[in-house]
Amino acid sequence: MISLAGRDIAHSWSKFVLTGIGLGLLIGVTLTMAGVYRGMVDDARALLSNSGADLWVVQKDTQGPYAEASTIKDDVYRSVRGLSGVGQAANVSYLTMQVSSGNTDRRTMVVGFEPGQPGEPGYLIAGRRLLRGHFEAIADIKTGLALGERVRVRRHEYVVVGLTRRMVSSGGDPMLFIPLKDAQEAQFLKDNDAIVNDRARTAANPALNRPGVPGLIDSINASQTSNRNVNAVLVKLTDGYPPDQVAQEIRRWKHLQAYTRAEMEEILVAKLIATSAKQIGMFLVILTIVSAAIVAFIIYTMTLGKIREIAVLKLIGTRNRSIAWMILQQALGLGLIGFIVGKISATLWAPAFPKYVLLEPSDALQGFIIVMVVCALASTLAIRAALKVDPATAIGG
Amino acid sequence: MDQGIHITGLSKRYGEGETAVDALKDVNMSIAPGEVVGLVGPSGSGKTTLLKCLGAVIEPTRGHMTLGGEVIYDSDHDGWKTRDLRALRRDRIGFIFQAPYLIPFLDVTDNVALLPMLAGRANGTSRARALELLQALDVAHRARALPSELSGGEQQRVSIARALANQPPVILADEPTAPLDSERALAVMRILNRMASQYQTAIIVVTHDEKIIPTFKRIYHIRDGRTEEEAGEGRDIS
Structure with a gap:
């Protein structure tokens, strides 16, 4: 059987590739945001590891x-x-x-x-x-x-x-x-002016600058500056x-307070980075929604542009599931192109970021699955529109 | 007459009560294999509704239809005889439209081979069948071309090949010559007559194209949902 989706993509490849690049840049930003978070966590762990300490004793x-x-x-x-x-x-x-x-x-x-x-x-x-x-x-x-x-x-x-x-x-x-x-x-x-100012204040205080007690004022000044x-x-x-x-x-x-490595990691990762992580999480959610909206809009528009062909396909006996599969494959194809472009973009621009961006293969895999799921969900709107097409519209007016 | 398509007492009513419209009223038609008949009538006379009923796209309100010797619709006995109208259309009815409506992303061969493939035939067999039809219609030299690379006449010939791909007993042609000039319109009619004869297919051509009406040996006039049969001129265009 002919791959209708494959042929359609090959026929209008420039449209797919350009759309895929646009989507890919968005996915690249999403992967980078995840990489920024991973980088923060990794930086925190590297900070602890590189200090060579087992315990941190603090106030x-x-x-x-x-x-x-x-x-x-x-x-x-x-x-x-x-x-x-x-x-x-x-x-x-x-x-x-x-x-x-x-x-x-x-x-x-x-x-x-x-x-x-x-x-x-x-x-x-x-x-x-x-x-x-x-x-x-x-x-x-x-x-x-x-x-x-x-x-x-x-x-x-x-x-x-x-x-x-x-x-x-x-x-x-x-x-x-x-x-x-x-x-x-x-x-x-303190800076010089502050030290001079402090010394003048101390000297002006009769309790600290008593006559007949040699060395007192010098001792006080020394303790203030050391x-x-x-x-x-x-x-x-x-x-x-x-x-x-x-x-x-x-x-x-x-x-005193003493923290073990695990406790310090908890402070750095779970507490210190928590707000940043939520911030990045929000960005990821928004970017995912925007990506879904873009895929849905593009696939829906492309499907509407083929309504007459879909009516003919249905009239000559193409199953609804074949048409739905065609649209789904196109959405997934778009997601695949987008993901490849996004992954390459993120890898290329990550070193240019001032903060460490850690692109984990597991994040990429997770991102790929999410992109595919989002594309599949986004295609449902177009599939619904295609399934509603009456084959009768291919005949007459 | 066992083969071909036979319709008796076919009616179609849209809506109910006071707003009901009878688009078809007791239509009777009988077309033998290899015969090309015209279905002529003004706009709003019921041509498209009849075509949709014959094409198993909409269900008639009443009547009886036989296709290739099998009853496909009988309002007295549960309506459609098959629940899979999609398969009925795919395997037993060919369609030719006013515009060719070829699938723009499939080449000429695959536009034709798609139907046998949908019917479950192997790719090789389907493509061989497509090439055979394309040769019969003198467009085999454009087999690898996309529809956008074809002339209007070539596109229409490919759409005829597609209609014949599954060797249906009947082809429904919806104003197939409307966008063509006289010469090309007559060329299309020549092809339809040749194909009907060669593949023993009954062809119903819906038209109000004055250029081709004289070519029919038999014409069904449809007016206010009723058909009247009359003999055509049957002008020789071979």
Whole structure:
């Protein structure tokens, strides 16, 4: 038997291909939106994996350091190290800020870490690790910084000595790793004018500037300008210790909050990205409806353009199901063309996105099934119109 | 007369009560195999309604129809004798329309071969049958062409081939020469006569085309839903 749909598509292929390309671009956007969500989840997981930590110790009653502000003293790590099961514990600080390089401002998450400790970038794709205690930096490649480039963070300039990748914040900002001391200063130290202003205020306070107590005012000023805070302590456990047990110990005895990897993933994926996921979900729903409307409209219009031929086909004995199958095949054909174009488009333009877009094969498969189902549903309108055609209309007036 | 098509007392009423319209009133017709008859009448006389009843597209209100020796409709005994009117039309009735109405995305061969294929015949057999008919109608050289690439006359010949594809006992031709000039109209009539004779098919040509009316040996005039038979000129056009 002749494939009526195949012949019709071959006959008016340009119409099908152009429509398929239009639909495909829409499907490409849909796949990309799904990829953006997958990328956010994957970024979050990569952030946790690359930090090399098993536990995150943060300020009590906070969900820091990625989801909420957390401040703890920088000597907390010492007492954490003393707990059984703790292999390594190190301070880290996180601060999202604008850094400048030349005339360009970049939004980054500045990470302060101690070399050789948890919090250090897991691997480098170029350059070396930090060897000096100050003014060297490792940048995620998404910052756009190159090796040897100078970048200004607050008052100081840092030389980029290493490059890493897949190290971005939950908001998608690429990370810039600098020594912890420098990061603490950048995060907590006030600018010169503020320090001068604070010193003048302190000096003007008779309670703090007592005559006959030498060194008091200097001590107070020194305490105001130095910083002993960090955002979190990252803990690496010795092999075989259950993270939940150590986390429980820290919560109970240290009056701090401790999160295991699974709990931190829950915070990042289920809580932090939840709103974005809903936003993307809404886009996906709208795009699916728009795609369905387009397919339905096109197939319906094409069917209406063939009403006389359909009447003749019915008159000469073509079964209703053959006509319905012809229309359904055309809708599915359109969906197939659209999906292929969409998949190729999404693959081509994904690397150009500022945030990581992860196109999962399972999403593509799911997308393909949804496209086919949507096209099949969209064709029902046209099929209904075709089945209503009276074969008598082929005869006379 | 067993073969051909025979109609007795065929009536068709549209609507009910005061608004009812009798489109056909006790129509009687009898066309033998190989015969070409004209069905002539003014607009609104009931030609199209009669054609639709004969084509098993609408159900008559009353009457009796025999096709190829078999009763296909008897209002006194449950109406249509088959529930599958689609198969009846496909296998036993050929249609030729005012415009060819060929399927635009099928080539000439497949436009003709589609009917045997719909009837369940193998693709090869169906295409061989199509080529045989196309040769008989002198359009075999356009076998691979699409309808849009054919002239009006060629399209009409292909539509005649399609009507003959399943060797039906009757062909209903609905003003097949209306869009054609005299020469082409007569050419179509020549073909219809030749095909009727060659394939022993009864052909009913609905027309009000003055150019071809003199070619019929027998004409049914239809007026206000009633038919009257009269002898035609039967002009030789061979």
